Amino acid sequence: MTESLEAWNAPNRMLFGWGAVSELGSYVAELGGTRPFLVTDEGVLNAGVLDPVRESLSAAGLEYEVWSGVQPDPTDEVVHAAADAYAAADSDFMMGIGGGSSIDTAKAASVLATNDGHILTFEGGGNVPNPTPPTAYVPTTAGTGSEVGHWTIVTDSDTDVKEEIGDPHLLADLALVDPELTASAPAPVKAATGMDVLTHAIEAYVSINAQSPTSALALDSIETVGAHLPHAVEYRGGDREALTAMARASMQAGMAFNGAGLGAVHAISHQVGASFGVPHGLANAIILPYVMEYNLPQVPELMVDIAEALGEDVDRAKPAALEGRKAVAAVRRVGDAVRIPETLAETDAEQAATPRLAEQALDDGSLTGNPRTTDADDLERILERAFNGELAYVEED
Known part of the structure; x- marks a missing residue:
């Protein structure tokens, strides 16, 4: 064979x-x-x-x-x-x-x-x-x-x-x-594009088409975004270290998904952006934790890796299905730090379009890399949760 x-x-x-x-x-x-x-x-x-x-x-x-x-x-x-x-x-x-x-x-x-x-x-x-x-x-x-x-x-x-x-x-x-x-990009642009980097890296890391070099690049990019995105956003034109780190992470994550592909986040965000003009990075940033929660049962060990890369204290002696939840919480934490909205309802997207968006996402080429098999009903449920803010694996402070 x-x-x-x-x-x-x-x-x-x-x-x-x-x-x-x-x-x-x-x-x-x-x-x-x-x-x-x-x-x-x-x-x-x-x-x-x-x-x-x-x-x-x-x-x-x-x-x-x-x-x-x-x-x-x-x-x-x-x-x-x-x-x-x-x-x-x-x-x-x-x-x-x-x-x-x-x-x-x-x-x-x-x-x-x-x-x-x-x-x-x-x-x-x-x-x-x-x-x-x-x-x-x-x-x-x-x-x-x-x-x-x-x-x-x-x-x-x-x-x-x-x-x-x-x-x-x-x-x-x-x-x-x-x-x-x-350096001169406005803070909201840096925030949305930085979360786009994180989305590329995470989707490449859990993709069914991941390879050893793409996974190495992706995991390093995840760690870099967690450590440097808030500084790159807050210091307009000033934090050279953070800006350099984010530019490198963007390039590396681009190389990672160029080889490994993407997943359901991009399949959905492409439809939201095309239909309602929601900026691509912003749509990805909002949708990402909801898709991660959906994919968690399929790739719990990889989610533990992501959680650890984002600075979460993980215990690998515990079941990965439990510790992997920390990855979802960590992504939400990064998004909150750069003032990313938590739901699609806070954008120009219309919830009534959910069935159509789900059907379109099913035909999007990005979906082929998603680790968990999906159908239109699955995508519709992810969208509904993203509109309603129904995220289970985020602990309130």
């Missing part, structure tokens, strides 16, 4: 460190770029976060084009607009600068730069026939980890359903992570 094989993809090059963006221009030139196309959003542009990127490209003697039409949860229409602008600019190098939406838009537009058809025809895994142009992705939030992954998420403008496109061709030629670029 042949053992199951492990598969894991990573970017061609990764550059990490405070001030790393100053090296961007020389790397782009080395990779053959002469006229890079920068995909970003108005917030990044207006906040001046793009300035060091511009300076580095100019210092390398590169002309560049900036396109700032990215919208949260980018639709197929936004992606095609970016691709059309790339072609009109006669560019030869695609760059995504910003949060996950900017990087996802750049990834999807890079597909259209070398492949004919509507972007949603490439939905699924391994459906991109031609290599993309050279690419570099530079995150400005410690959150999605999209810069190191081979997946992009595009919302169908007709159905409001998020579709996943994955292919090794989408891996960056350069993933550049500069923690300094995350």
